[in-house]
Amino acid sequence: MTVTWTTPxxxxxxxALLASDLNAQVRDNLAYLKEPPxxxxxxxxxxxxxxxxxxxxEVDGSNSELSLTITTSGGAVLVAFFGTFSHxxxxxxxxxxxxxxxxxxxxxxxLIQGRLPAAGSASAFAVSFTAVKTGLAAGSHTFKLMWATSxxxxxxxxxxxxxxxxxxxxxxxxxx
Amino acid sequence: xxxxxxxxxxxxxxxxxxxLRAELGAAxxxxxxxxxxxxxxxxxxxxxxxxKRARRVLREHDPDRLSAAQTRQQQQAQALAAARAxxxxxxxxxxxxxxxxxxxxxxxxxxxxxxxxxxx
Numbered sequence: 001m002t003v004t005w006t007t008p009x010x011x012x013x014x015x016a017l018l019a020s021d022l023n024a025q026v027r028d029n030l031a032y033l034k035e036p037p038x039x040x041x042x043x044x045x046x047x048x049x050x051x052x053x054x055x056x057x058e059v060d061g062s063n064s065e066l067s068l069t070i071t072t073s074g075g076a077v078l079v080a081f082f083g084t085f086s087h088x089x090x091x092x093x094x095x096x097x098x099x100x101x102x103x104x105x106x107x108x109x110x111l112i113q114g115r116l117p118a119a120g121s122a123s124a125f126a127v128s129f130t131a132v133k134t135g136l137a138a139g140s141h142t143f144k145l146m147w148a149t150s151x152x153x154x155x156x157x158x159x160x161x162x163x164x165x166x167x168x169x170x171x172x173x174x175x176x
Numbered sequence: 177x178x179x180x181x182x183x184x185x186x187x188x189x190x191x192x193x194x195x196l197r198a199e200l201g202a203a204x205x206x207x208x209x210x211x212x213x214x215x216x217x218x219x220x221x222x223x224x225x226x227x228k229r230a231r232r233v234l235r236e237h238d239p240d241r242l243s244a245a246q247t248r249q250q251q252q253a254q255a256l257a258a259a260r261a262x263x264x265x266x267x268x269x270x271x272x273x274x275x276x277x278x279x280x281x282x283x284x285x286x287x288x289x290x291x292x293x294x295x296x
Contacts, residue, residue, distance in 0.1 A: 051206060051209070052189060053208055148206075149206075151193070151206075
């Protein structure tokens with residue numbers, strides 16, 4: 001059974017207490033608060049992800065592995081990601097953002113940037129963020145992980161068995 | 177932004193990126209590899225034949241050919257390896273009668289050991 005959120009009722013003196021009201025107001029709302037809409041992707045792919053894009057593009061533009069959809073009740077949504085990256089040039093940039101229903105949450109150069117201290121996997125570097133998206137109406141919303149770099153190529157290790165870099169990034173969203 | 181999608185072929189992404197950038201100029205926004213696909217990103221409103229030219233670059237792409245940056249990195253690595261080989265064994269402070277020179281040699285050897293440790 002999918003539990004939905006019911007706007008808390010303002011009770012008045014002498015009002016009859018019905019089982020249906022108690023179930024909706026207490027049981028279901030508590031269940032909803034314990035397990036709000038949530039979606040998680042932990043990566044364990046056949047190959048790592050790579051990009052040379054200098055503008056924000058989807059990290060997984062092929063089968064939307066990193067596109068998460070939840071149906072919210074109008075609350076804010078927590079978005080989190082962590083992953084390990086390397087770049088083919090020293091000081092290569094790793095810029096991350098999240099597209100929410102087609103609009104970038106950060107915009108400009110994204111939500112966060114990591115600069116890789118040296119070229120190659122010897123300087124593999126963890127980048128993570130937790131962000132909040134407010135102002136969403138109740139309904140279905142889609143969150144996509146986006147990235148850009150400064151040219152050459154940026155790699156996200158995705159549990160593909162790369163020796164010494166078989167890391168498993170997570171991307172998740174949760175209504176709060 | 178427009179996207180061209182191809183099954184992930186064997187490729188040298190740095191070299192392909194360099195070739196696409198040279199061929200397409202401002203119309204080119206980069207390329208990405210997912211586990212399944214190669215995606216070429218083109219700016220919207222780019223030249224009409226950009227897609228055709230991108231496909232030609234991909235057809236002609238040789239994954240064994242290095243990009244200019246990769247060639248430079250390879251040359252730097254070779255030069256460094258040659259310099260290391262030429263440097264040979266560490267100088268022995270006992271070979272220097274002048275205590276100031278011997279102290280300098282000990283210090284150089286210590287710094288070389290620190291650098292070696294940092295390189296891992």
